[in-house]
Every structure is written in C-alpha cells, then in structure tokens.
Amino acid sequence: NAGVTQTPKFQVLKTGQSMTLQCAQDMNHEYMSWYRQDPGMGLRLIHYSVGAGITDQGEVPNGYNVSRSTTEDFPLRLLSAAPSQTSVYFCASSNIAGTVNTGELFFGEGSRLTVL
C-alpha cells in the first residue's frame, strides 16, 4: 500500500529556477491538495483539486501552478523560485462523499525545499 507518494524529499534551488514537486496517490481519491508548512504558521493550503481537470486556489497560491490530468497525479510547479518559498510541502488526498469532504486526509511524507 503506497498511499500518497511525494518526490523529491529534498531540493535546493537558486532564486529564479523552476521545478515540479510530484504527488501520486493509489487510493482513487477525488480530492487532492498541496500545503506548505512553516514554523508557527501551521499548514496553509496552496491549491486543491476535486477531480481530474478541476483545480482551484487555496489560501497561498501565488507563485505556484497545478494541474490534474489524471486521478492519481497532482504535481505542483514553482514557476520562478523565491526565498519566501523555502518551506516543507505536503500533498494530501481524501475521498469526497457527494458534495462534502468528510474523509480522512492521507498525507505524503513531505518535500523540504530550500531556495537560495
């Protein structure tokens, strides 16, 4: 049971570089999301998706893009990295029952990104 798999686990970028954080789940979950975690700030939602072809912005979307071409994959793209994007990123997924998300969130192990 792989659950939610994130890659890479660690990455160092220079300011202005671009990269993609990969997220894949094998539980056929409709809902997928990306969070960033910073000290004292808890988890803040970047983008989320409720199914293939459907994405929406969360609380802190600026500087990030997402796409959802399949149910399984939800990559997060940093277009031009900035030091303010130094953080730990988590991908999470869950089931949606009808129009309500009442399910448990399943998290990946996290991706630690440093932007110099």
Place this chain on the structure above:
Amino acid sequence: AQSVTQLDSHVSVSEGTPVLLRCNYSSSYSPSLFWYVQHPNKGLQLLLKYTSAATLVKGINGFEAEFKKSETSFHLTKPSAHMSDAAEYFCVVTPGGGSYIPTFGRGTSLIVHP
C-alpha cells in the same frame, strides 16, 4: 466561514501524567472534526475523527476526544503520556455544507519530560 483555534502552542507534561490539548472551532454547518499527529520530519497521521456519530471518539495510541457542540470544542486527551507522544498535534475541521476544504489549527507541540 469556519475557523479552528488551538488554545496552546506548546504543552509540557511529565511521562505518566494526563494530556489535554485544547481545540475550539466555529462552523456554520455540522462539521467533521479531526486530530492529526506529526512526528518530527514526518507527514501527518490521523489520530481520530468525529463525523456526527458518538460524541466521545476513541483514537489510536490511547487518545480520545469529546465533541461538545454547546462549547464548540473538540479537546484531545490521554490519561497517561508516553515519551513517544512527543509530537505536533493539529486540530482540523471540515465544515460540511458543500465545502471541500479542511481548515487547520496552527498546531500544539506536546513536550513529554521523563
């Protein structure tokens, strides 16, 4: 709109003593409530959840929480702390009413002294 307030950023206990982590929420609908635990350098793991069944919810590792609608609270307790309980704990509300998006509290760091 919904919100979650974890009333303590840090809680320090001695091994073998009770644990109380406090969480208050607001929601316009009938919410689902969760507690997650995050050990250092790990992802979050579900401890327990409330989804409108029994108000006293039992979770893993001896933790439990009681949903009190009149107080809009969902406090997490454990009778006897263990060193392995040292971690970050997050209270989360999913508001219902057609919203998909969970709201996270800022977290409570549990410190367990020998």
